[in-house]
Amino acid sequence: MHLALYLEAGTHQGGWRHPDSAASGGVDWRLYKQIARRAEAACLDMLFVADKLSIDDNYGGHFANTVKYRPVVRPEPLTLLAALAAVTDRIGVGGTVSSSYSAPYTAARMLANIDHISGGRAAWNVVTSVSDGEARNFGRAQHYAHGERYQRANEFIEVVQKLWDSWGDGALIKDVQNGLYADPSRFHYVDHHGANFDVRGPINIPRPPQGQPVLIQAGVSEAFIDLAAQNAEVVFVVQATLERAQDFYRLIKTKAKAFGRDPASIKVLPGIVPVVGRDERDAQEKDALLKALIRPEAGLSFMSASMNHDMARYPQDAPMPDISAQITGSKGRFEYVIKQAVERGLSVGQVGKGYAESLSFFSPVGSPAQVAEQLLSWYRAQACDGFVILPPYLEEADDLFLSQVVPCLQAAGVFRTAYPGSTLRDTLGLARPASRYD
Amino acid sequence: MHLALYLEAGTHQGGWRHPDSAASGGVDWRLYKQIARRAEAACLDMLFVADKLSIDDNYGGHFANTVKYRPVVRPEPLTLLAALAAVTDRIGVGGTVSSSYSAPYTAARMLANIDHISGGRAAWNVVTSVSDGEARNFGRAQHYAHGERYQRANEFIEVVQKLWDSWGDGALIKDVQNGLYADPSRFHYVDHHGANFDVRGPINIPRPPQGQPVLIQAGVSEAFIDLAAQNAEVVFVVQATLERAQDFYRLIKTKAKAFGRDPASIKVLPGIVPVVGRDERDAQEKDALLKALIRPEAGLSFMSASMNHDMARYPQDAPMPDISAQITGSKGRFEYVIKQAVERGLSVGQVGKGYAESLSFFSPVGSPAQVAEQLLSWYRAQACDGFVILPPYLEEADDLFLSQVVPCLQAAGVFRTAYPGSTLRDTLGLARPASRYD
Numbered sequence: 086m087h088l089a090l091y092l093e094a095g096t097h098q099g100g101w102r103h104p105d106s107a108a109s110g111g112v113d114w115r116l117y118k119q120i121a122r123r124a125e126a127a128c129l130d131m132l133f134v135a136d137k138l139s140i141d142d143n144y145g146g147h148f149a150n151t152v153k154y155r156p157v158v159r160p161e162p163l164t165l166l167a168a169l170a171a172v173t174d175r176i177g178v179g180g181t182v183s184s185s186y187s188a189p190y191t192a193a194r195m196l197a198n199i200d201h202i203s204g205g206r207a208a209w210n211v212v213t214s215v216s217d218g219e220a221r222n223f224g225r226a227q228h229y230a231h232g233e234r235y236q237r238a239n240e241f242i243e244v245v246q247k248l249w250d251s252w253g254d255g256a257l258i259k260d261v262q263n264g265l266y267a268d269p270s271r272f273h274y275v276d277h278h279g280a281n282f283d284v285r286g287p288i289n290i291p292r293p294p295q296g297q298p299v300l301i302q303a304g305v306s307e308a309f310i311d312l313a314a315q316n317a318e319v320v321f322v323v324q325a326t327l328e329r330a331q332d333f334y335r336l337i338k339t340k341a342k343a344f345g346r347d348p349a350s351i352k353v354l355p356g357i358v359p360v361v362g363r364d365e366r367d368a369q370e371k372d373a374l375l376k377a378l379i380r381p382e383a384g385l386s387f388m389s390a391s392m393n394h395d396m397a398r399y400p401q402d403a404p405m406p407d408i409s410a411q412i413t414g415s416k417g418r419f420e421y422v423i424k425q426a427v428e429r430g431l432s433v434g435q436v437g438k439g440y441a442e443s444l445s446f447f448s449p450v451g452s453p454a455q456v457a458e459q460l461l462s463w464y465r466a467q468a469c470d471g472f473v474i475l476p477p478y479l480e481e482a483d484d485l486f487l488s489q490v491v492p493c494l495q496a497a498g499v500f501r502t503a504y505p506g507s508t509l510r511d512t513l514g515l516a517r518p519a520s521r522y523d
Numbered sequence: 524m525h526l527a528l529y530l531e532a533g534t535h536q537g538g539w540r541h542p543d544s545a546a547s548g549g550v551d552w553r554l555y556k557q558i559a560r561r562a563e564a565a566c567l568d569m570l571f572v573a574d575k576l577s578i579d580d581n582y583g584g585h586f587a588n589t590v591k592y593r594p595v596v597r598p599e600p601l602t603l604l605a606a607l608a609a610v611t612d613r614i615g616v617g618g619t620v621s622s623s624y625s626a627p628y629t630a631a632r633m634l635a636n637i638d639h640i641s642g643g644r645a646a647w648n649v650v651t652s653v654s655d656g657e658a659r660n661f662g663r664a665q666h667y668a669h670g671e672r673y674q675r676a677n678e679f680i681e682v683v684q685k686l687w688d689s690w691g692d693g694a695l696i697k698d699v700q701n702g703l704y705a706d707p708s709r710f711h712y713v714d715h716h717g718a719n720f721d722v723r724g725p726i727n728i729p730r731p732p733q734g735q736p737v738l739i740q741a742g743v744s745e746a747f748i749d750l751a752a753q754n755a756e757v758v759f760v761v762q763a764t765l766e767r768a769q770d771f772y773r774l775i776k777t778k779a780k781a782f783g784r785d786p787a788s789i790k791v792l793p794g795i796v797p798v799v800g801r802d803e804r805d806a807q808e809k810d811a812l813l814k815a816l817i818r819p820e821a822g823l824s825f826m827s828a829s830m831n832h833d834m835a836r837y838p839q840d841a842p843m844p845d846i847s848a849q850i851t852g853s854k855g856r857f858e859y860v861i862k863q864a865v866e867r868g869l870s871v872g873q874v875g876k877g878y879a880e881s882l883s884f885f886s887p888v889g890s891p892a893q894v895a896e897q898l899l900s901w902y903r904a905q906a907c908d909g910f911v912i913l914p915p916y917l918e919e920a921d922d923l924f925l926s927q928v929v930p931c932l933q934a935a936g937v938f939r940t941a942y943p944g945s946t947l948r949d950t951l952g953l954a955r956p957a958s959r960y961d
Binding site for chain 1: 539540542547548549550552556575576577578585586587590591592593594595596597598599601602603605606607608609610624627628632635636637639640642656659660661662663697702703704705706707708712720721722723724725726727728729783816818
């Protein structure tokens with residue numbers, strides 16, 4: 086089983102108000118470092134840093150309606166990964182990069198550098214970004230259309246991977262006697278000229294220890310599955326139920342096989358929001374408290390940004406309208422959320438509050454043994470290869486998931502008790518890609 | 524006196540071939556970390572990471588003519604600073620950002636994050652980039668013209684600083700009782716619409732501990748001085764002689780005063796390439812060896828990139844032609860280099876070899892006490908407020924500058940023996956800027 090840990094507060098929208106939640110609310114480097122080391126002691130595969138390129142401001146057309154109700158701090162992922170890499174030894178560090186608003190040459194250099202600093206533990210999660218609010222921080226009035234941004238993402242990945250390959254393994258000679266630094270035949274102009282990017286190369290940093298940092302992709306739509314089946318190495322997915330998770334797992338593995346890939350070379354990790362208590366009753370009380378602490382606005386604001394559609398247009402006590410056609414942000418994910426809500430006859434406020442509980446991620450509640458049992462049941466039912474853990478809040482105190490659920494999984498024989506090698510590829514059981522120029 | 528340490532091999536083009544030079548030649552995180560901690564033990568103001576956005580390829584029109592002859596590894600600065608911040612406690616971390624090929628929203632977030640991770644020790648060195656080779660990695664056939672890129676740099680700095688101010692000090696309320704996360708009145712749309720950038724804001728990370736990371740600018744031309752006198756806090760400059768350094772120092776301080784600034788709020792730090800030996804003879808031998816290890820191609824390739832003009836057009840044994848008018852890269856710096864070379868009747872090869880000795884930086888040679896004496900003489904003659912140290916090579920072994928020159932400066936009473944506070948602004952004696960929105 087593979088386990089990644091989301092290093093972020095703010096998935097469960099009641100989390101920041103929980104009495105055990107870490108106090109700062111801002112960028113808390115000491116806390117991140119502490120949690121990273123705790124996760125490494127538990128042998129987790131990797132830390133994961135999500136991202137968003139704005140303070141959401143489409144709910145009610147102004148950021149005021151968001152900053153009032155929920156955490157909006159976003160420590161920039163690549164600088165955070167570099168810092169985390171410097172204070173850990175074995176755990177992977179994965180972070181989010183927007184293919185819509187990043188330059189591939191810079192992204193390739195930064196990720197290569199993190200892979201060097203960490204000795205081969207870097208991963209990147211390529212996203213297309215979702216909202217007009219993000220676009221407006223990068224010189225555009227509106228975000229790219231859905232199809233356009235997927236095409237751009239594909240090309241972005243291609244260029245970045247070409248750049249990593251453009252400095253060949255073993256290029257450095259360092260012949261001090263004759264004054265020959267490197268072997269020119271091991272470098273390659275990329276000369277990429279595509280619909281979205283023109284990049285000459287070569288990159289100016291040696292090929293990463295992993296050859297290429299591990300490629301994570303997140304999504305759930307059919308267009309996404311086609312893309313991910315071709316090149317993703319880790320898939321981060323939202324699945325609220327076992328059945329849907331099984332269908333997705335079967336589909337993406339089958340498609341990967343159709344593309345000539347070993348299905349084992351693509352790891353499917355649904356996100357989960359575990360609510361763990363000392364015992365079942367403690368967990369139920371914690372869950373009830375966390376839910377009671379949610380304001381509907383927190384969820385509606387989150388949905389507005391992710392769908393790129395303003396939910397403040399609809400009164401909170403009105404029945405949820407079918408707005409599937411208006412979603413221009415994360416389509417695959419929200420079409421399902423909206424459909425479910427309409428079918429169940431929920432009000433807009435109820436939808437907001439419900440979404441804010443776990444952002445539609447599976448949320449197992451129970452004692453450490455009970456939560457472990459639920460994870461095992463998904464894992465054994467071929468619904469996943471592991472999970473991305475999204476804690477309801479970050480805490481300074483002992484974290485029951487790491488200290489008690491993980492040992493249950495280890496005792497069950499499905500989770501490691503030591504790292505198998507030094508790189509993230511070793512941990513995930515993924516091969517080091519050869520350079521396309523070799 | 525203020526001292527920054529350049530964390531890079533490759534200034535002195537003979538350095539990488541010296542027997543004491545660190546062996547890797549690539550990205551060597553363990554070495555960077557070791558040097559950073561050594562520099563912090565010596566109480567240096569900051570570490571400094573330079574940058575370039577390509578492997579130089581204008582010398583002879585191909586990268587082959589560069590990678591053969593000199594180090595071309597460029598660990599990306601911002602990820603490196605973040606990692607360095609994570610393993611140090613007091614020393615500043617400054618790095619280079621290109622205003623031509625970076626998005627201001629992303630740069631602002633990254634630098635703010637580094638300032639948070641370091642507890643207020645971040646600095647940024649804004650450069651405009653110089654060569655067509657860099658442009659071609661970012662979708663342009665040619666680099667921006669000289670005037671255009673300075674205008675862009677000005678606007679870039681303005682937008683980034685506005686973004687840092689757009690999340691007000693004290694914006695986070697975290698009222699868990701009433702579920703109020705932040706105070707909307709402390710956030711501000713930037714709504715910047717300029718010739719080069721359209722950025723809405725606000726930034727999605729709290730205002731940096733320093734308010735704004737320290738602004739470094741590097742240059743020497745008159746256009747540069749006008750710009751730097753207005754807003755630079757640290758000026759990194761190339762000065763080969765005391766007299767020129769004095770003239771520059773007097774001019775920039777006078778201009779800063781004319782702009783209504785306290786002249787003490789702008790620190791002028793010429794770069795130096797110190798060749799330190801155990802005694803004078805040892806230093807002279809080291810200097811001679813380092814010079815003997817230079818291949819002229821290393822210097823000519825470096826000059827070609829920095830001037831954005833191909834020096835391979837001229838035979839190495841021909842007299843140096845006056846090509847001042849053809850320089851489209853670093854004008855201010857190279858007009859002087861070329862003028863000197865033409866006046867002295869040097870050959871093209873001699874110019875390349877000479878330039879490669881120290882890239883025109885002042886290069887004091889001697890025992891620790893002798894080198895310290897030379898620095899003191901510049902400092903006392905009002906030629907500078909300190910120095911940026913560019914070691915001829917990075918070494919694993921004891922570094923004579925840090926271990927022996929710095930103690931001489933401390934004994935002379937001009938350099939600190941302990942850090943005065945926790946931020947880089949404290950170390951440099953610079954005030955924390957107020958937000959423009961307060």
